[in-house]
Amino acid sequence: MNIYTLPKGTYSEKATKKFLEYIDGDYNIKYCNSIYDIFESVSNGGLGVVPIENSIEGSVSLTQDLLLQFKNIKILGELSLDIHHNLIGYDKDKIKIIISHPQALAQCRNYIKRHGWEVKAVESTAKAVKIVAESKDENLGAIGSKESAEYYNLKILDKNIEDYKNNKTRFILIGKNVKFKTLPKKYKVSIVFELKEDKPGALYHILKEFAERNINLTRIESRPSKKRLGTYIFYIDFEDSKEDLEEIIKSLKKHTTFINILGRYPVFD
Ligand SMILES: O=C(O)C(=O)C[C@]1(C(=O)O)C=C[C@@H](O)C=C1
Numbered sequence: 001m002n003i004y005t006l007p008k009g010t011y012s013e014k015a016t017k018k019f020l021e022y023i024d025g026d027y028n029i030k031y032c033n034s035i036y037d038i039f040e041s042v043s044n045g046g047l048g049v050v051p052i053e054n055s056i057e058g059s060v061s062l063t064q065d066l067l068l069q070f071k072n073i074k075i076l077g078e079l080s081l082d083i084h085h086n087l088i089g090y091d092k093d094k095i096k097i098i099i100s101h102p103q104a105l106a107q108c109r110n111y112i113k114r115h116g117w118e119v120k121a122v123e124s125t126a127k128a129v130k131i132v133a134e135s136k137d138e139n140l141g142a143i144g145s146k147e148s149a150e151y152y153n154l155k156i157l158d159k160n161i162e163d164y165k166n167n168k169t170r171f172i173l174i175g176k177n178v179k180f181k182t183l184p185k186k187y188k189v190s191i192v193f194e195l196k197e198d199k200p201g202a203l204y205h206i207l208k209e210f211a212e213r214n215i216n217l218t219r220i221e222s223r224p225s226k227k228r229l230g231t232y233i234f235y236i237d238f239e240d241s242k243e244d245l246e247e248i249i250k251s252l253k254k255h256t257t258f259i260n261i262l263g264r265y266p267v268f269d
Contacts, residue, residue, distance in 0.1 A: 002046035003027040004038045009126035009148030015081055015171035016049040022077070022268055023047075024179040034123045039066045039174070042073055047175040053219070054083070055168045057106040063172070064223055064235060067262050068192055075190055075263025077173035077180070083107070084167070085125075087158035088149045089132050089141035099128040100143035103169075108143055110163040117141070129154060173265075186267040187240035188218065193252065193259035194225060194233045203234070205255045210236075213243050240264060 003020065006012035008031060016029055027047065032038045035050050042048040052063045067073065085108055089095060098105070098117045104125050105112065112119060122128050125144035132142040133152035141157070142148075149156050195202045210217055216239045225231040245264065252259055 001025065001027050002030045002041070004030045004032050004041045004046060004048040005050070006035070006038070006124045007031045007033070007126040007130075009129060009145055009151045010124045011081060011083055011145055011169060012049055012051060012124075012171060013126075014145065014147070015051075015079060015169075018079055018081070019049055019077065019171075019173050019268075022180050022182065023173075024181045033127070035060070035062050036066065039070050039073060042175055043070050045176075047076070047173060047178060048073075049171055049173055051103065051169050052078075052172045053170045054103055054107065055166060056162065056164050057103050059221055060103065061223065064221070067174075067190075068233070068260070071260070072176065073174050074176065074261075075172045075265050076175055076178045077265050077268060078170060078188065079268040080168050080170045082167065083162065083169050084146075084159070085143050085161050086146055086149060086156045087141055087161055088129050088144050088152075088154050089157055090138040090155065092141070092157040094138040095141040096139040098141050098143060099131055101125045101128065104128075104143045107162045107164075107167055111161045126151075172263075180266065184266050184268055187264065188237055188267050189240050189245065189264045190235065190237045190262040191249070191252075191259060192233055192235050192262055193256040194231075196255055196257050198231070202255065206234075206236075206252060209248065209251045210238060213241070213248065215239065215241050215243060215248075235262075 005016040038048040099120045102121045126148045128142035129144045129148040132140045219237040221235045222232040
């Protein structure tokens, strides 16, 4: 079986290797150019690993949108990685343009601003490093992992260039089903829904259902419904509890036009 992720040297590849330590069975890592390509491949079978949230920059909105779009794909597991970015290239003093993934560029925004560099966004940090390596252009620099610098034989010109300490990204394992070797104690549930009416207290009625059952929400987020300006869908993550999930969903359905369970899954360290 295959497990799809972003190219060699990306942080997503690192997360994939960590997931594989917990997964039962033989999987070959297959590299895709974008998060969209990973979802498309996984919809035909196998597993995938994609980033979903970063502690500095927030949600990876493409992942959120695709989880809704690809109805046959579920979240099967979650883990977080410490993210330490590096400036990669030839000569720091000659750099004029910095290339990287939009999330990585955003996580190093102050650092880039301080140096007055122009920025260019590409599909992954590893692709950025590859472009710099293949161009042999000293005016270019990339932001990426230590592994990507090694893989493309480029120098690390600066380490830990993220703007805030404790930079972490959450990654999810996606697919139809999986078997784990061992299971952690912590489980989470992710749901997405649209409120029935835009009226005072509409979201309160949803939150009340969780509060009354003493369920801890770990994230609440809205995204445009893409139907009209000012209309939203909501993503909620909550800690799995002894409460009956079907019963919770039934109680939420009273207030929503649609509600999907994106996954009920273990959270690995
Ligand atoms: O380009 C990569 O290396 C990725 O794995 C993507 C990604 C992301 O989209 O958040 C993963 C972790 C970091 O937050 C920066 C980039």
